[in-house]
Amino acid sequence: MGDLLGKLDGIDSRSVGGLLKAGNWLSLIVGVLSIPGSTPGAGITLNQWESLTSEEALAEVRSHTGAVNLDTGTLRALGSADVGLAAMLIAAIGDQKPLVTATALAEFTTSVMKSTDRTIHLKAAAILATVSVIPDNPSARVMALTESRKVGFADKLIFGTGDQLGITTFTSDAKFVRGALVQGVRLETLVHPPHRL
Numbered sequence: 001m002g003d004l005l006g007k008l009d010g011i012d013s014r015s016v017g018g019l020l021k022a023g024n025w026l027s028l029i030v031g032v033l034s035i036p037g038s039t040p041g042a043g044i045t046l047n048q049w050e051s052l053t054s055e056e057a058l059a060e061v062r063s064h065t066g067a068v069n070l071d072t073g074t075l076r077a078l079g080s081a082d083v084g085l086a087a088m089l090i091a092a093i094g095d096q097k098p099l100v101t102a103t104a105l106a107e108f109t110t111s112v113m114k115s116t117d118r119t120i121h122l123k124a125a126a127i128l129a130t131v132s133v134i135p136d137n138p139s140a141r142v143m144a145l146t147e148s149r150k151v152g153f154a155d156k157l158i159f160g161t162g163d164q165l166g167i168t169t170f171t172s173d174a175k176f177v178r179g180a181l182v183q184g185v186r187l188e189t190l191v192h193p194p195h196r197l
Contacts, residue, residue: 057134060097067097069162072107073172079123080195103157139164150179
């Protein structure tokens, strides 16, 4: 995760073409993001991400370095133009394994696919190359939360999985954290300012 900041910092609209021609870290491809209005097959590709089973994720949590759960807002913040925020998040993650639930991955890639900005696609690819995707496996206490404007179903899956694993969830969704607390569920979180890609 440490070299992610260097990759993200060097990406701007002027360097996109050079990165693609260089065939560097974008060469490991799993999914394709087609840019609307572009030639089919000319879209930016998402890097390969590692997938872990629930048991493998638990083993990472129990390892000497531990793991953290990244929600959609954190993935966006890591790729934002605010390099200071990205650096703070990367420092907080440290040597821990960054995990992303299937729901957070789907939300993030859906938001990236809506953009026609090639720089955003490149940053998303760099971020996804550093994370491990895990299945949604939420705790019973989070799933028991009553849904409201502050507590959504997808959020229950993301935060609940972190809760089930007993790890910190990095998030910009302070309203969910407050909504859960109002209902008597205190979650282990690191809340940071929201930021768009």
